[in-house]
Amino acid sequence: MWYLRNLWERIRVAHRNNSPLGVFDSGIGGLTVLKEIFRELPDESTIYLGDTARVPYGIRSPETVTRYSFENTRFLVSNGIKLLVVACNTASSVSLDAIKGKVSIPVIGVIYPGAKAAVRSTMYKRIGVIGTEATIRSSAYVRAIKTLDSKAEVFGLPCPLFVPLVEEGWTEGEVARMVAEKYLRDIKNKGIDTLVLGCTHYPLLKGIISEVIGPEVKLIDSAVETAREIKEILKKEGLERDSEEGPSREFYVTDSPDRFLRVGERFLGHKIKHIELITKL
Numbered sequence: 001m002w003y004l005r006n007l008w009e010r011i012r013v014a015h016r017n018n019s020p021l022g023v024f025d026s027g028i029g030g031l032t033v034l035k036e037i038f039r040e041l042p043d044e045s046t047i048y049l050g051d052t053a054r055v056p057y058g059i060r061s062p063e064t065v066t067r068y069s070f071e072n073t074r075f076l077v078s079n080g081i082k083l084l085v086v087a088c089n090t091a092s093s094v095s096l097d098a099i100k101g102k103v104s105i106p107v108i109g110v111i112y113p114g115a116k117a118a119v120r121s122t123m124y125k126r127i128g129v130i131g132t133e134a135t136i137r138s139s140a141y142v143r144a145i146k147t148l149d150s151k152a153e154v155f156g157l158p159c160p161l162f163v164p165l166v167e168e169g170w171t172e173g174e175v176a177r178m179v180a181e182k183y184l185r186d187i188k189n190k191g192i193d194t195l196v197l198g199c200t201h202y203p204l205l206k207g208i209i210s211e212v213i214g215p216e217v218k219l220i221d222s223a224v225e226t227a228r229e230i231k232e233i234l235k236k237e238g239l240e241r242d243s244e245e246g247p248s249r250e251f252y253v254t255d256s257p258d259r260f261l262r263v264g265e266r267f268l269g270h271k272i273k274h275i276e277l278i279t280k281l
């Protein structure tokens, strides 16, 4: 009897641990987070959902973003994921706690890992945060940073035009520089030594942002930090995948799979083999 119970438990754990990580974003941008997950956790299977029919989230109300986030979560959970990554900064800013209250698996957003890295990096306790309007309005980064270091000063700045620029592939050149200079002028005068790239799209503008803000300001890529955090949690919770078979990589979108394939490869850094359109979440 004891032997059977032990065997059953081992099968259950193996099945759970070999389940995929679920990742959602408002669209393509979360692929910057997925890219880092592939790098940090190459053996884990993943299911990515890009809500391309309803992007952008960054200009919507917290209620609407939360409703969309619940629907995305339900879809991924119904596909048997073992851990949920809310790759969208906007959704993480306004809906993370509500999502956590709905599911029994671990849920990781991108705000806390970014905030933690910023606090670790700053010497003068002066941190800038750039993101969508909804992310900056929510003050989620300010709260997370202040919880970690109450003496830190945080300066938030919405940079909405960065998202369409990146989607268009204009990550360098004259237009990108002009937009970056106009946005970053104010925050540059605040004497920050650390700047959080608080939006999925901004890591693709790292080069131009660094040129404009100056090499002395350290840029924090929430995507990199989030992937590290996921690795730690999988280890701590005993959820690491343990299989001889290669990992599976599934992609779903709610609209325009062709565009996702074309633009997404730039975000992910390699080819997306198979993608499915879902019309109802």
Ligand code: DGL
Pocket: 025, 026, 027, 029, 030, 055, 056, 057, 058, 059, 087, 088, 089, 090, 091, 132, 135, 163, 198, 199, 200, 201
């Ligand atoms: N994914 C969003 C974020 O990180 C950017 C795009 C949008 O506004 O939906 O905030």
